[in-house]
Amino acid sequence: MGAARLIALDWGSTRLRAFLLGDGGEVLATRQSGDGAATLSGAEAYARALAALVGDWRAERPGVKLLACGMVGSQYGWREAPYVRCPADAAALAARVLPLDERFSIVPGLVDDAARPDVMRGEETQIVGALALHPELADDAVLVLPGTHAKWARVQGGRVTGFATHMTGELFALLRQHSVLNRLMPADGSSPASPEAFLQGVAAAAEEGGLGHQLFAVRTLGLFQRLASEQLPDYLSGLLIGHEITRELRAAAPRIALVGDPALCARYARALAHLGRPAPLQLDNTAPAGLWRLAHTMDPTRC
Known part of the structure; x- marks a missing residue:
């Protein structure tokens, strides 16, 4: 050493x-x-x-x-x-x-x-x-740090000029565990990954309609069996991440970098690609x- x-x-x-x-x-x-x-x-x-x-x-x-x-x-x-x-x-x-x-x-x-x-x-x-x-x-980029409280930071000339926090991770946990949406999801909290349902949620976030209304659809899509119970958590995740990205992309710089947990960054990268953005740079801690x-x-x- x-x-x-x-x-x-x-x-x-x-x-x-x-x-x-x-x-x-x-x-x-x-x-x-x-x-x-x-x-x-x-x-x-x-x-x-x-x-x-x-x-x-x-x-x-x-x-x-x-x-x-x-x-x-x-x-x-x-x-x-x-x-x-x-x-x-x-x-x-x-x-x-x-x-x-x-x-x-x-x-x-x-x-x-x-x-x-x-x-x-x-x-x-x-x-x-x-x-x-x-x-x-350093010249001009947006750095996205996903997590419980995701950060979107604008960097220009080597300085952080401003940023926005989204409580996406915490909202997911609260809705998944303590809301009416939980009733149709697997009780043990473990579900096989459903990339298709995640991207459906991302796409829904880009449509007209407020988040509150679209969140209730997580329940009704399960109620009418348009999504299987085990797909609902991924749909919810896609919906929340999609709203976060859609809001921030309005003013995003051409270059985007994701910083943090590799699995979570990969999820954001899939959502960005589905919304037509170039592949971002992905960095670990x-x-x-x-x-x-x-x-x-x-x-x-x-x-």
């Missing part, structure tokens, strides 16, 4: 992911735990979770710094790191990093301070990483690359 230069932490709501990074941001080792920010309360709990996962890394490498992004810096995190306003780039984020001590700092989130403010924590670092890995995106770029921006001599 090469010499470690940074301990990078992607500390989200549900999971804590740690990356030991070497020269140039090379990932030397990875670890993860279920100690996400949503499961912790108070500084002592965060400190214990960190020690349990990477305490030995820190002890063996006393000169290596830690940099964390995500919900660890939220109002309910270890300590709140104030938001940076858009437009913002890596330099603007690095300038507002919050130090907890001499070795450990937290990346701030981003706020799009419009009439209805929008915020992100963690995704800003993934965007920095995506631009570091693919500089061609770019947080390690983003944390490395931010650490290097803060102190080039150490990274």
Whole structure:
């Protein structure tokens, strides 16, 4: 294993992911735990979770710094790191990093301070990483980060100029588990994939009619057996993702990149193709690359 230069932490709501990074941001080792920010309360709990996962890394490498992004810096995190306003780039984020001590700092989130403010924590670092890995995106692109709360970020001239959040993943879970739509779906929550039903939902989203009306059709299509019970979850997914994409494509740049879980990004890519968009660039978790770029921006001599 090469010499470690940074301990990078992607500390989200549900999971804590740690990356030991070497020269140039090379990932030397990875670890993860279920100690996400949503499961912790108070500084002592965060400190214990960190020690349990990477305490030995820190002890063996006393000169290596830690940099964390995500919900660890939220109002309910270890300590709140104030938001940076858009437009913002890596330099603007690095300038507002919050130090907890001499070795450990937290990346701030981003706020799009419009009439209805929008915020992100963690995704800003993934965007920095995506631009570091693919500089061609910096000129003019839309970066889509699917998830519980999907983000659509516009990048121009290397800066995030604005973004929009869609609660697509959370809406799917709520409707799938706790609404009237659940009654005709498989009770155990596991259904074989139905790409055809998913694309039917995507196509329906592009038609006239509000989302509320179209959601009720998830029930009636099952009621009249136009879709099988096991197809309904995929139809619902396609409908929600389709509405998200249809709304955002009105102002989308020609170049689109998907960043995040490969399976979820592939689902968005199928929906984009069905709606006539070119195949987007697909990237896995770019947080390690983003944390490395931010650490290097803060102190080039150490990274």
